[in-house]
Amino acid sequence: MIPVLDTDDYVTRLLSRERPGEAGIIAFYEHRVGAICRNPRLMLMPLDDHLAHRGDGIFESMKYLHRRIYQLDAHLERMRRSAAGLYLAPPCTWERLREIIIEVAKAGGEADGSIRVLVGRGPGGFGIDPAECPEPSLYVAAYHFTPKPEAWFDKGLTAFRSSIPAKQGYLARIKNANYLPNVLMTREAHERGMDVPFSFDDDGCLAETAIANVALVDQTGTLVVPEFTNALAGTTVLRAVELAQGELPVSFRKVREEELHAAREILVLGTSSDCVAVVAYEGRPVADGRPGPVSRRLRALLQADLMGHGVPF
Known part of the structure; x- marks a missing residue:
């Protein structure tokens, strides 16, 4: 039989399991928690986020080298346009999102890396109606980037x-x-x-x-x-x-x-x-x-x- 675990036992088991790609993650942020974490085993997305099961969301990828994020504002401006195209907005101001990206890169403690920003319709159900989701989701992850030789x-x-x-x-x-x-x-x-x-x-x-x-x-x-x-x-x-x-x-x-x-x-x-x-x-x-x-x-x-x-x- 599949075990039914309480919260503490489930989290313990979750943290004990290796996950593919975890060595590449430097730091991440999730809006629901409102904090940055460096343990990739806790980098999770709710299954009922429409971003996960409907692809209802947008993203941007950017890199940083020598502690400099390249084209941050150009990426955010394009993200604004993408958000408007899906009648979507992040769960914070665009100015705050910019600050979060910088804070995540800084928290990772490495000079070179990549940033992935995802804004989704949010969790709330497994239907297709955007009205299911009371608040958009926001995920920001920093991960390793090695320039090509x-x-x-x-x-x-x-x-x-x-x-x-x-x-x-x-x-x-x-x-x-x-x-x-x-x-x-x-x-x-x-x-x-x-x-x-x-x-x-x-x-x-x-x-x-x-x-x-x-x-x-x-x-x-x-x-x-x-x-x-x-x-x-x-x-x-x-x-x-x-x-x-x-x-x-x-x-x-x-x-x-x-x-x-x-x-x-x-x-x-x-x-x-x-x-x-x-x-x-x-x-x-x-x-x-x-x-x-x-x-x-x-x-x-x-x-x-x-x-x-x-x-x-």
Whole structure:
């Protein structure tokens, strides 16, 4: 028979059980408790939080290096837009949420890491009606982040056209907790032995990767960013465009697959790796099959920007 435990015995058993990934957690905060904890075995979400069983929620991921959180305010501004798209708000002010993120990073006691912020509809029932949930949920976790070695950037990535279509526009532009298409794209990449899946919309235009944005350098030397019609507007790619002002022309427009085969460079831009080159697409080399100068320059600009403008703690 399954034992029925009282509270103390249940908590004791819970704390005695190892859990996958616990070594990666540095610190976390949950709004219901209103405190920061460093024991990952207590990092729990109520099963009836609509974030868990309906995917009714939003999230943001950001990194910090040398005790500087990169693009904190840009991530929070995008989170505001995502929240508005789901008629959702955190259970505290946005100003307080910013403070909580900094406090969690500081409590972890490490100079480098990543932050995951989740805002959900909250616990209250197993139905689908948002009215079930009297208060939104908020979870903030700091976890280990190890930057990729230089050899990884020097090698570059391989990419392919995913069979998973781009998300519907209204969902793609909200960083919501339903990442099933992204999961399936990543699984497909493993099956094909490649690094990065590219999704395309119903018109055959390039959208994004599973967890980052795509850009290319065309034959005129222009940095071309696909329109965010069926893709999330990435904080990294938008900041890279700002930093590159005056160094190279930039165009936001629709991109078709044949342009990838003709590109001087293909770039993947995202929070974890800043900017990395794609050196082969669908088995064919991009240009000479090596990372190009724009990928290196954008990465250098982003790294310098973190040191100069990251939020210190």
